[in-house]
Amino acid sequence: MNNRFLDRLAAAVSPGALLRDPVELLTYESDALVHLRATPGAAVLPRSAAEVQAVVRLCHEHHVPFVARGHGTGLSGGALPVADGILIVLSRLNRILDIDIPNLRVTVEPGVTNAEITRQVAPLGCYYAPDPSSQSVCSIGGNIAENSGGAHCLKYGFTVHHVLGVEAVLPTGDMIQVGGAVLDPPGLDLLGVMVGSEGTLAVVTKATLRLLRRPEAVLTLLAGFGSIDEAGEAVSAIIGHGIVPAAVEMMDRLTIDAAEAAVHPDFPKTGAVLIVELDGPQDEVHELFAIVERVCHASGASTIEIARDAAARDRIWRGRKAAFAAMGRVSPNYYVQDGVVPRTRLPEVLRRIRDLEARSGLRIGNVFHAGDGNLHPLICYDEAIAGQAEHAEAVASEILQYCIDAGGSITGEHGVGADKSKHMSKMFGPNDLDAMRMVRSAFDPAAICNPGKVFPTPRLCGEVPGPYRQHPIERAGLAERF
Structure with a gap:
């Protein structure tokens, strides 16, 4: 990385x-997946979209790779820096730009924390x-x-269901607006492509998000079971009754003990706990909640x-989100999958x-979104x-294979990043990956x-997607493909 480029960057x-x-x-050599580390050539902390755009333009002009980073809480190595590249840290773009309650919208910069929006x-x-637990x-x-x-995605969906539009800087340094205030703008759904693209397509500098009205009633239940299997039976029975809870979360004994040591949520010392939360119109919530209680009892709770109040609900969720x-209270290190x-x-x-x-000799805690089968071993x-x-890492890979085997x-929700690209x-x-x-x-x-x-290492160094292309020495008859 030459000094002229760095001087222009400064x-x-x-x-x-x-x-x-x-x-x-x-400070910036990893995200929350700390076993993957790389030191960037430099880091920049822009204060405006214009500064982000200027940085990206310079990287494009000088052919310098760059990685955008938020607050470094990712768990897949998605913000892992590139050695000799630039890390664009967006934490200083942290303003809430507009709150539009009549239209249930809020416009924010990318460095705003998730929980700050709700607080405002x-x-x-x-x-x-x-x-998400790190909200x-x-x-x-x-x-x-x-x-x-996050815990409530069973009923309310993922981020993509709550983003109306973004302003973003393309890798060339050009600024684009994708989506907007209307629900279904014409043209290709580039917003759907961009959300979840793990920072590989552009750098988001502004986002317009959907807000929801607070539900009339919220009821939360914490049930202790002798085993994960019993708790799982309760989940199946709840869903089988046609109930779609706002959240259904499960933790096993190891994660219960860890949470108890860290934040003291007063969870029962059972083989597993199940957290079920319903929200919506008061009469409906109370009627369905009675069914959930009966199901938990019948399943062996x-x-x-x-x-009974917001304080008790917050205590329960504090235990889950911690x-x-x-x-860290029960193990020197741990690998989240x-x-x-x-x-x-x-x-x-x-x-x-x-x-x-049992075979690996490593303890494995299980905490997961039971309603949609999202495991976090x-x-x-x-x-x-x-x-x-x-x-x-090998144990984590084997667990992912179990997930694939099960369809x-x-x-x-953690993304592929550098961790799972392989x-x-x-x-x-191959055709699917080439299309992506x-x-x-x-x-x-x-x-x-x-x-x-995101993508696995190409079949050959420097290979680009699309149909197979013969190497010049292959065309000359000096080598053959096998």
């Missing part, structure tokens, strides 16, 4: 916004529905990149606690995970023990925007 952003000191750059609109009777610290830009969900970070299985295949896959735990290990980190997916060819054929690569190439023909993410 001139394009606010004073002090370019970081080059190796010690300062250590709650006094007006509204909230923002997607609620108090994760950024909206990161949520858009990963199409984040040994304890049932009903949150589950990932709380694992994210896979999806059809809900009816949950018992089978969880049994395979338990068998794997937590593989415990100690990086101080030689080879154990690699062993944990599921290698990711539900598994993409297990889910998609061609979409990416249309946005980023120079391949400088978050390179090395």
Whole structure:
């Protein structure tokens, strides 16, 4: 990375916004998936969309790769820097630009935290529905990149269902507006392409999001079961009654113990706990909640606690949302994985995970969105023990294979990133992956925007998507393909 480029970069952003000191750059060498690390050539912290655009234009002009980063809470290595590349840190673009309650919309910059939106609109009777566990610290830009969900995605969907439009900088440095205030704008659905593209197509600098009115009633139940299987039976029975809860979350004993040690939610010391939350019109919620209670009792619940007020509800959710970070109380290190299985295949896959735990010698905690089969196994290990980190990664890969075998997916909401790109060819054929690569190439023909993410390593170095192309020495008869 030459000094002329860096000098031009420094001139394009606010004073002090370019970081080059190796010690300062250590802060940005990974996202929350800390076992994947790389030091960027430099990091920039722009304060405006215009500065983002100027940085990207310079990267394009000098053919320098760049990666956009929000608050670094991602769990797939999606914001892993490129060595000798530029890391564009968007945390200073943190303004709420407009709150439009009559039209249930809010416009924000990408560095605004997820929870801050709800905090600002709650006094007006509204909230923002997607609620990943890291919502108090994760950024909206990161949520858009990963199409984040959360505990309430069973009923309310993922980020893509709540984004109306974005302003974004293309890898060439050009600014575009995608989507907008209307629900179904004409033209290609580029908004649907961009949400969940993991920062590989553009850098979002502004987003207009959908708000929801607070429901009339919310009821939350915490049930303790002797085993994950019993809790799973309760989930199937609840859904079988035609009930769509706002959230259905499950935790096993290891994650219960971790949460108890960290945030003291007073969960029962049972083999598993189930959190069920219903919301909506008061009469309907109370009627359906009575069915949920009966189902839990019939499925073998040994304890049932009903949150009688907001404080009790917050305590229950504090225990669930602390589950990932709380694992530090029971293990020196842990590897969070994210896979999806059809809900009816949950018992089978969880049994395979338990068998794997016994074979591998590594403890595996399970916390997941039970309603839609989104698993978050937590593989415990100690990086101080030689080879154990690699062993944990192999265990995580085997769990993803179980998800694929069951007809599921290698990711539900954490994204593919750098961590799971090697598994993409297990889910998609060559033509499928080539089609995706061609979409990416249309946005980023120079391949400088978050390179090395999502897609597996090409079959040959420098290979581009599309039909097979003979190498010149093959055409000359000096080599053959086999």
